Amino acid sequence: MERTLIRELNTCVGTQVLIRGWVSVRRDQGKMVFCDVRDRSGMVQGIVLPISPAIEIAKEVTVESAVEVVGTINKRPEKNITADKQNGDIELSVESLTILNKAQTLPFDLDADLNLDTLLDNRPLMLHTERERDIFALQATVMQAYRNALIKREFTEFQAPALVGGDAEGGAAAFKVSYYNEMTAFLATSPQFYKELMVNAFERAFTIAKIFRGEKHATPRHLSELTQMDFEMGFIRDYHDVTRVLEEVVREVVVTAGEKHGGIFARFDTTLPLAPDPFPMLTLTEAQAIIRAEFKREIEDTSDMSPEDERQICEWARREKQSDFIFITGYPTKKRAFYTYEEPGKAPFSTGFDLLFRGLEINSGSQRMHDYDEMVARMQERDLDHEKFSFYLQGHKYGFPPHGGCSTGLERFTMKMLDLKNIREATAFPRDMNRIDMRLSS
Numbered sequence: 001m002e003r004t005l006i007r008e009l010n011t012c013v014g015t016q017v018l019i020r021g022w023v024s025v026r027r028d029q030g031k032m033v034f035c036d037v038r039d040r041s042g043m044v045q046g047i048v049l050p051i052s053p054a055i056e057i058a059k060e061v062t063v064e065s066a067v068e069v070v071g072t073i074n075k076r077p078e079k080n081i082t083a084d085k086q087n088g089d090i091e092l093s094v095e096s097l098t099i100l101n102k103a104q105t106l107p108f109d110l111d112a113d114l115n116l117d118t119l120l121d122n123r124p125l126m127l128h129t130e131r132e133r134d135i136f137a138l139q140a141t142v143m144q145a146y147r148n149a150l151i152k153r154e155f156t157e158f159q160a161p162a163l164v165g166g167d168a169e170g171g172a173a174a175f176k177v178s179y180y181n182e183m184t185a186f187l188a189t190s191p192q193f194y195k196e197l198m199v200n201a202f203e204r205a206f207t208i209a210k211i212f213r214g215e216k217h218a219t220p221r222h223l224s225e226l227t228q229m230d231f232e233m234g235f236i237r238d239y240h241d242v243t244r245v246l247e248e249v250v251r252e253v254v255v256t257a258g259e260k261h262g263g264i265f266a267r268f269d270t271t272l273p274l275a276p277d278p279f280p281m282l283t284l285t286e287a288q289a290i291i292r293a294e295f296k297r298e299i300e301d302t303s304d305m306s307p308e309d310e311r312q313i314c315e316w317a318r319r320e321k322q323s324d325f326i327f328i329t330g331y332p333t334k335k336r337a338f339y340t341y342e343e344p345g346k347a348p349f350s351t352g353f354d355l356l357f358r359g360l361e362i363n364s365g366s367q368r369m370h371d372y373d374e375m376v377a378r379m380q381e382r383d384l385d386h387e388k389f390s391f392y393l394q395g396h397k398y399g400f401p402p403h404g405g406c407s408t409g410l411e412r413f414t415m416k417m418l419d420l421k422n423i424r425e426a427t428a429f430p431r432d433m434n435r436i437d438m439r440l441s442s
C-alpha cells in the first residue's frame, strides 16, 4: 500500500490508509489506546480498539517512536469534533501498527519550560517539538524568500569560500586553521571580498554564506558561526540604491513569512513585523538626539550605537513611524570597515548604514571604495599591508564600477521575527565560546 500524507487524510473517509510518522501522544483509556501520529504534513488522532490486532503493540509504543500505521479513516462522533484543529473531524481506527524505531523514555516532558542550556544540550530531541519546527520552518522561508527576491532583481547567486588567506573585516577575530606546509589559513569572517569581485562578473551578485567569528563575549546576539545573506550591486549612484533594494527584499520576506506562517506568529505570541514603505531613516546624530529627548538619557559614545540606543530608537520608530525597521546612516568613516567609501562632501561621515529591527542591528552595508589609488591609500592609513590584498585589489585595478552592498544576519533576523530572547534559539546547532553541540566546560 502507498503511503498517504496526514494532510490528505480528510479526503479518505471510509478508506484504509497507510501512514508513517512519529507518535506525538499515547493515552490509555480503559482498554483502548489513543495514539496521535504526526508526519511532515500534520497530525491525526489514532484509536486502537481492544479488538484491534494492533492493541498489544499500541500498549508498548513510546512517545516519539517512529511508526508505520495502517487503519481506516472514520468521521468522529459529533460530540468529539474539534473544529479548529487539523483533522479535528476524523480519526484513524488503527488496524496494524509497526514500530520502525522505538524511542527511549524521554528525559523530560517535551512541553516543559527548559532553560536555554538544557534546551540546547537536548536540541536533537527538542527538534521533535512544534516550537522548534516553527522556528526553523520560518528560517527556511526567510532564506527562500530572500533568494527569490534577489533572483527576481537579476542578482546571480554564487558560493563564497569558507577558507581564506586573511580577515576581511579587520577586527572580527578570525579563527586560524592549520593549512598545508605549515601555512596558516583562516575561516572566513565575511564573504565581503568575493561578493565585490563577483560584481565584475555579474554586476549584481548574492550569496548565503556560513561565516565564523571568534567572538570573545557570550551575548544573546553573538554566535561564533553564523549565516550571512549578502548582496552586492554595481553601477550604483550612491548607497541609497542599496538601501532601496534591501528594503524591498526585506518587505518581500516579511510578506511571504506572513502568507506561509501566520499560525507561527500567533503561537509565538507576536505579530508580523511592521514594514512600511519606505522604512524610516535617520543619521546617527539625529537618532541620538531623539534618544536624548525622548528617553532623557545621556549618550556616552556618539560615534556608534550602543545596544540600548538600538533598542530605544526602535521603540521610537514603532511608536512614531509604525515601523519595526529603521535605517541608521551617517556613521564616522573611521568606525566602519576599511573598504567603506566616505560620503562625498560629508567627511568625516561614511556611506555606511545599519538596518535595525525590533531593537537589534540585523544588517550592515555601505558603498565601497572602487578606485585603486584611494583604496591603497586607505589601507595604508589603517596600517594594512596592501600587498597582502593583491587578489582583492584586482577588482580595483580592473574595472570595479561604483558599487555597494550589505549583509543580513539570518539568525538575528529570525530571532527578532519571533521575538526570541537569545540568538541561539534561532540557530539549530549553535556554536559559541561555550558550546560546540555540547558544553565546552562542565
Ligand code: AMO
Residues within 6 Å of the ligand: 169, 189, 190, 191, 192, 213, 215, 221, 222, 223, 224, 226, 228, 230, 361, 362, 363, 364, 365, 366, 405, 406, 407, 408, 409, 410, 411, 412, 423
Ligand atoms: P557586519 O560585521 O556588520 O558586516 O555583519 C553583518 C551582519 O551579520 C550579523 N552578524 C552576526 N550575527 C550573529 N553573531 C555574530 N557574531 C555576528 N556578526 C555579524 C549581523 C550583522 O548586521 N561585510 C559586512 C557587510 C557589508 O558591508 O556588506 C559585514 O560583515 O546581523
